[in-house]
Ligand SMILES: O=C(O)CCC(=O)C(=O)O
């Protein structure tokens with residue numbers, strides 16, 4: 001064998017420290033001849049045998065057909081050694097020469113570079129010895145894409161690629177890139193995963209580790225993968241340039257099915273119009289891949305219509321290069337920057353098992369933009385790359401949050417099936433979705449709702465369990481509340497910790513039983529906020545909206561989060577009527593003599609205005625009852641009273657003015673059904689078509705408004721902290737508020753308690769219709785500007801709502817109606833935080 005045995009070796013990676021400094025002169029020499037014969041793998045010229053010596057570069061003077069020299073470099077241009085290349089490139093005349101590789105075994109990584117006129121080119125390229133199983137593992141995957149489909153229907157071009165759905169539920173994107181190369185890349189993340197799984201079967205992690213060592217990278221992530229076919233290439237057309245990432249992004253090309261003639265060119269820059277003539281080519285060998293890095297122009301060219309390679313894009317992803325890589329949208333799997341960042345530090349594990357896949361890939365949760373099309377047109381529209389970037393969830397590009405539940409599902413799957421765990425009533429799922437598993441655990445157990453409530457000793461239902469809504473990475477912090485923006489990594493860690501908390505505590509510990517259905521993330525930004533410290537800063541609010549991310553499941557229950565203190569009730573049972581009786585006595589009526597036989601007068605002068613008794617417990621109710629109704633079954637009649645001129649005209653005008661300034665909005669109604677977390681919604685409803693606003697800010701601070709509130713306080717004897725802000729209402733012609741009650745049972749469980757009284761104020765009267773009608777009391781008010789209408793919403797015993805005081809605001813038939821509600825609560829209202837208010 002003519003080949004000197006001391007040709008510099010592809011030394012085991014990391015086995016030496018490369019010398020630093022300028023290139024030795026010897027390497028700047030011009031072409032040298034290859035020394036004749038031998039039995040190299042190329043047949044034409046012997047390939048130097050690899051040996052681990054680094055001292056012999058000067059003696060490595062290949063002769064014969066080797067005519068250029070090239071160097072091993074790392075990414076700092078430090079010299080490792082040199083290898084000859086040979087001159088008789090059969091396809092290109094005038095090229096400097098082809099690179100010749102030694103035999104590489106699995107894990108050997110040889111950084112390579114051509115040298116041209118003393119200049120090193122192709123700075124970040126390396127040959128990589130591949131594990132034996134890798135090609136066959138990937139080929140088997142390619143076979144599953146129904147090859148005939150690929151080869152008989154070449155896709156037109158990049159923009160007109162097409163999706164191929166395979167029988168095993170994979171989705172591939174098949175497009176022809178410039179020239180003659182067809183790319184077949186995963187069309188969704190599940191397929192992407194399948195590809196990575198095959199890579200891991202082939203021990204890709206081992207290869208990646210070698211590459212990472214060669215380039216002195218901490219980590220490598222296989223962020224994009226595809227198959228490439230060189231179909232009908234007749235010239236060097238498929239020129240690509242790796243982006244400039246400072247040495248952190250690479251692509252590894254793995255030969256799968258090639259003839260000896262299939263080649264790849266690597267060149268230095270695109271400035272030379274004859275670039276393809278100026279640099280050498282590299283011919284593939286079966287178990288050697290080529291890793292191409294920054295700024296390296298390269299191309300598959302020519303001659304092998306069946307040529308097939310796999311391309312694995314690798315990067316040490318960080319905040320700097322993620323946007324650069326992410327900017328190169330161009331496959332069916334758009335490289336969203338957020339997605340890339342979320343893969344930081346991810347590496348393929350050495351184990352072949354699927355279970356270790358989680359080591360290699362970060363589950364990623366991305367939200368769709370606002371303008372995504374509806375489902376029906378998705379298939380067509382999602383062929384557009386931009387659409388796939390903008391609507392990744394809709395287009396099924398990235399893993400949806402549901403799969404953050406993978407671990408949870410595994411957890412459930414690992415549990416024994418508990419046959420005892422059943423529902424004994426069909427109503428259980430409704431109970432569960434209304435939050436009763438949390439608030440009424442004893443009843444739910446009695447009903448036998450163990451399954452729906454996940455109460456079983458071993459909660460064996462992944463189906464019902466949820467971490468809540470999809471989590472996102474972005475938060476538009478308009479109010480500037482976030483003091484520290486969390487990194488994606490931190491957000492993902494928070495999601496992981498949430499899963500761990502669920503599996504380790506919530507789903508297994510008895511004291512968390514009640515919260516298994518309700519402990520969720522109710523907002524998409526929960527993990528973001530939690531990672532930024534909000535569980536501490538905004539503890540109460542977060543425990544309502546994000547109990548899962550804050551690990552505060554028991555506080556999902558508002559009775560725990562917002563305790564009710566009945567000791568602070570402003571009136572005691574039986575005292576409800578005292579207020580009205582005091583009014584009468586203030587108007588000179590002797591209330592001690594009042595009885596059914598001696599009812600109060602219907603009209604008296606009160607210091608605050610002309611007082612009319614519309615209804616009182618001393619009035620006869622029989623006229624209000626149907627024939628079949630018995631008086632004894634009915635609660636006593638309530639007090640309903642009007643006081644004319646309670647407000648001055650000026651006060652009315654000021655309130656109307658403030659209402660207009662604040663802006664009236666479509667009114668809502670309070671929903672009595674709680675969501676799973678025990679919160680109640682305000683819903684727009686057909687039964688309330690008017691608009692309203694709340695008197696806050698300038699309105700509430702206005703001395704004239706304060707005067708009105710002081711008067712109501714004096715009149716009621718209940719201090720201002722028990723009132724909601726005045727609700728200013730406005731009805732246009734045709735608007736109304738259908739029969740309803742101001743009492744809301746859900747308020748009983750809230751810190752401020754139910755609305756015991758309503759003071760309704762009429763602010764104008766230049767309209768028609770619009771009276772307030774109490775159908776059970778056969779009374780409809782006759783609106784007068786400045787008039788107060790006062791009634792009780794609860795019976796005097798404070799045990800239940802007063803059914804007599806259902807009421808409605810009749811349709812306004814002409815003009816505009818303005819009014820105001822002052823609602824009085826049983827307990828303090830003003831200091832109750834928002835997160836305890838519904
Ligand atoms: O506008 C009215 O007359 C009554 C309004 C009312 O009942 C309410 O807003 O709750």
Ligand SMILES: [Fe+2]
Nearest residue numbers: 740741742807
């Ligand atoms: Fe009302």
